[in-house]
Amino acid sequence: MRFSKIIAAGLLAGTLMVPIASHADDKPVVGLVMKSLANEFFKNMLEGAKAHEAKRGDYTLKAVGMQSETDIETQINAVESFITEKVDAIVIAPADSRALVPPLKRAVDAGITVVNFDVSLDEKAKQEAGLTLAFVGPDNRGGAKLAGDALAKKLGQGAKVVIIEGNPGADNAAQRKLGFMDSVEAGKLDLLDSRTAHWETEEANTLFSNMLTAHPDIQGVMAANDSMALGVVKAIDAAGKTGKIEVVGFDNIPAVQPLLKEKKMLATVDQFGQEMAANAVDKALGVLKGGKPLEGWVKTDIKLVTSDDVK
Amino acid sequence: MDSTDIDRSPAGRADFAAVSKTVLREAGIGLALVVLIIVFSVTTQHFLTASNITNILTQVTINLVLSIGMTFVILIGGIDLSVGSVLSFCAVVAGTVMTLPGLDPALAVTLAVISAVIAGIGFGLFNGFISAYWAIPSFIVTLGTLNIARGAALQVTNASTIYSFPAAFNAFGSRTIYGVPVLFLIALLLVAIAWFVLAKTVFGRVLYGIGNNEEAARLAGHNIFFYKIAAFTICGALVGIGAIIYMARLNIASPIIGIGFELNAIAAVIIGGTSLSGGRGSVVGTLLGACIIGVLANGLILLGLSDFMRQMITGFVIILAVILDKYRERLTKA
Structure with a gap:
């Protein structure tokens, strides 16, 4: 249903040769780049993000997952196509803390708000690429x-x-x-x-x-x-x-x-994985709406679970 | 055809020289296993203890069951890259059945075993039919199946892990008889059956014949199509059994288990002296090959070697085994 709408919007934009797609609907588009959806942890995280999109209703979520934990190329391709699509924000759980730095630098240069969550990008690689990017995630x-x-x-x-x-x-x-x-x-x-x-x-x-x-x-x-x-x-x-x-x-x-x-x-x-992607999206939308850019490490909640917590 | 090799001789012919050469070939692999055992017994304190032997047998079991099936496929000159993914699919199907609400535990387990084997047979038939009917290399077909089965397992479970099996089933997986894991005994029984089928029946002899020279087997009037499908189906059924063994041992079923299991199974078959081009080898060799892999993995940890060194050494052993096999082949042909 939604997919066919996207195709229809795309076709319309294509025939008129004007950038209608982003204009037709004022909602910002957030590209979410996930790790392996075969992993229950990330699958739940994605479901949390989709529920969040439905609940907030003021943005459009585009999610991409990978086939396996080490499928770095799929992530790089996803970032590149999000740049081409001119999404407003990219929220990413990088599969490799170094390999994703150059494509994300290109995204930032293209004026896209990038939020790095789950796993932090390598500090040295970021410095070398001249990229300053905050990290939203658990310790x-x-x-x-x-x-x-x-x-x-x-x-x-x-x-x-x-x-x-x-x-x-x-x-x-x-x-x-x-x-x-x-x-x-x-x-x-x-x-x-x-x-x-x-x-x-x-x-x-x-x-x-x-x-x-x-x-x-x-x-x-x-x-x-x-x-x-x-x-x-x-x-x-x-x-x-x-x-x-x-x-x-x-x-x-x-x-x-x-x-x-x-x-x-x-x-x-x-580490409340279910909410992790949704929280990162919130942070990205905050910046898009004119909030302060994120800095350093924005720590998310972690909690020790023992037999006392299990009913 | 080389008629001095028992593996290539017509059904029912007992040739003393050929038998002794087969023994010699198996003995070579057995000797390598014995050497490994001696080395680890001397260099580590705990290798040759009853509880460690129980551990090794437990750790060998799943790979052994998969390797038996893989032997059938490799003997006809095929390969099955899908076994790890199919194992995961069989496990999640069986796990779903086993945890259906309101089922009597005994019935739930029985239905789960049946459904795992049926699921395995289904994928085996699929692999066999497609590669035989369109004459597509099984390497390609099973590479496709690898993805299909993995995707199906993820789809069925929505990527979640299944647990909470009946207590009796979970306990069964850890049961031993005089220190020998019951699961390993089941695997050993399967080896015996496979050995009988391959060495003592016309069906088995024809499988060797196809691996040696498919065209000759066809001209001899054998229905190659049937035999190819049969080899893959047997492999699939064993994967189904392997899935149940996995569940009994670890008490979970998940769509991400079994990744790379096919490579361990292929390694066991090749180390066991079965030729990758088909037509030569035996399931007894496979048993020894699986034991070599298990002993190596166990012994290297007891030695305290780093994880990376362990991985490298395992790689070298696989290559060494194939080189040794070249010499063994020459020896038995002489």
């Missing part, structure tokens, strides 16, 4: 430290822990690892090992089983996302160590709710 490092501190408090000083990392090279994975390391230091924990399971349940299950063989005295696990925490909890069950090893995760996905309730998981972190 992944701070969030991981919340979870890590909860684990440290539960286990006490000197407890033996391991970290299950996200994808090497991914900025949020690196930030979460740093946050966990902060907790290790602050809580004087004994970090035995830290390895990647590429965000995946099965890989985390295999990896943690093997870690447990190498270090049978592990007392706590810090997983960089909940999908991996699921695999870790299952490995603990299979090893007959249920209740003897504490696990913390990140993201607060629905599948971990039963685990929190049964106390098989100590805690996870909610």
